[in-house]
Amino acid sequence: xxxxxxxxxxxxxxxxxxxxxxxxxxxxxxxxxxxxxxxxxxxxxxxxxxxxxxxxxxxxxxxxxxxxxxxxxxxxxxxxxxxxxxxxxxxxxxxxxxxxxxxxxxxxxxxxxxxxxxxxxxxxxxxxxxxxxxxxxxxxxxxxxxxxxxxxxxxxxxxxxxxxxxxxxxxxxxxxxxxxxxxxxxxxxxxxxx
Amino acid sequence: xxxxxxxxxxxxxxxxxxxxxxxxxxxxxxxxxxxxxxxxxxxxxxxxxxxxxxxxxxxxxxxxxxxxxxxxxxxxxxxxxxxxxxxxxxxxxxxxxxxxxxxxxxxxxxxxxxxxxxxxxxxxxxxxxxxxxxxxxxxxxxxxxxx
Numbered sequence: 001x002x003x004x005x006x007x008x009x010x011x012x013x014x015x016x017x018x019x020x021x022x023x024x025x026x027x028x029x030x031x032x033x034x035x036x037x038x039x040x041x042x043x044x045x046x047x048x049x050x051x052x053x054x055x056x057x058x059x060x061x062x063x064x065x066x067x068x069x070x071x072x073x074x075x076x077x078x079x080x081x082x083x084x085x086x087x088x089x090x091x092x093x094x095x096x097x098x099x100x101x102x103x104x105x106x107x108x109x110x111x112x113x114x115x116x117x118x119x120x121x122x123x124x125x126x127x128x129x130x131x132x133x134x135x136x137x138x139x140x141x142x143x144x145x146x147x148x149x150x151x152x153x154x155x156x157x158x159x160x161x162x163x164x165x166x167x168x169x170x171x172x173x174x175x176x177x178x179x180x181x182x183x184x185x186x187x188x189x190x191x192x193x194x
Numbered sequence: 195x196x197x198x199x200x201x202x203x204x205x206x207x208x209x210x211x212x213x214x215x216x217x218x219x220x221x222x223x224x225x226x227x228x229x230x231x232x233x234x235x236x237x238x239x240x241x242x243x244x245x246x247x248x249x250x251x252x253x254x255x256x257x258x259x260x261x262x263x264x265x266x267x268x269x270x271x272x273x274x275x276x277x278x279x280x281x282x283x284x285x286x287x288x289x290x291x292x293x294x295x296x297x298x299x300x301x302x303x304x305x306x307x308x309x310x311x312x313x314x315x316x317x318x319x320x321x322x323x324x325x326x327x328x329x330x331x332x333x334x335x336x337x338x339x340x341x
Binding site: 045048049050054055058059063064067068071072073075076079080083084086087090091094 | 267270271273274275314315316317319320323326327330331334
């Protein structure tokens with residue numbers, strides 16, 4: 001009788017453990033799928049919008065400022081600078097957010113999916129750290145000194161981000177049909193901000 | 195295979211829209227508003243009878259969406275100087291008086307409904323910001339002429 005009870009308890013415990021394990025692995029695969037989708041969206045957003053050279057140039061190049069200074073009243077000039085500062089700060093906030101999504105994917109899931117050698121992982125980690133620090137410095141500079149105060153740093157940051165996107169694109173390449181690229185914006189990050 | 199054939203049809207329809215329709219509309223701002231006007235507010239789908247007769251409704255819808263995205267991208271790359279010029283010309287070509295036009299665009303912000311579906315949030319914000327500045331410059335120029 002004692003033996004039967006022990007058997008039943010062991011069997012029930014085994015079943016509970018099995019169900020917990022199954023639930024855990026299901027959650028794990030779900031979170032991996034979510035992370036992959038989020039990383040792919042972040043990559044798309046960076047490559048098609050935030051790092052698009054024509055857009056970055058339009059925001060940070062001084063041609064619009066020169067036009068407004070030459071052709072408009074002080075009131076419009078102030079409105080222009082206020083709008084551009086808001087846009088520049090929004091750009092940095094979006095840029096940082098998408099970088100964080102990609103970093104999250106690389107630190108938690110990319111190793112399971114793509115084969116990166118330790119040296120490449122180290123370079124990527126340094127690039128992410130440098131970019132996130134640059135974002136904070138950019139936010140402070142743009143806030144205090146206006147939208148045209150850090151075009152050199154923007155150019156360098158978009159250049160590094162372009163390389164990070166290339167690595168991420170390779171890690172996410174398994175999602176693409178054979179013979180295609182994820183987004184196909186090789187020029188991302190090669191902005192020509194003066 | 196079917197997807198590739200459909201993509202080919204869409205490209206054909208895009209070329210058709212560019213060659214037959216968009217070349218007749220001189221400015222990007224006008225093109226953006228024209229393409230937005232072909233989109234149903236409720237479904238987000240584009241309708242153009244002639245194009246649908248020729249290429250089928252699905253291909254026509256996709257082609258118009260592609261053209262809309264391209265025009266929006268080109269407009270985003272325009273300088274403020276160009277944008278002000280386009281806005282002044284668009285205003286003159288509309289039936290509204292300049293005063294009505296300025297107040298409608300300031301109060302109703304109709305351009306918000308003119309961006310393509312799935313435009314990146316930041317790109318849309320940047321376009322709206324540029325249009326707000328262009329509108330302020332246009333208003334100032336009109337006031338200077340009136341004075």
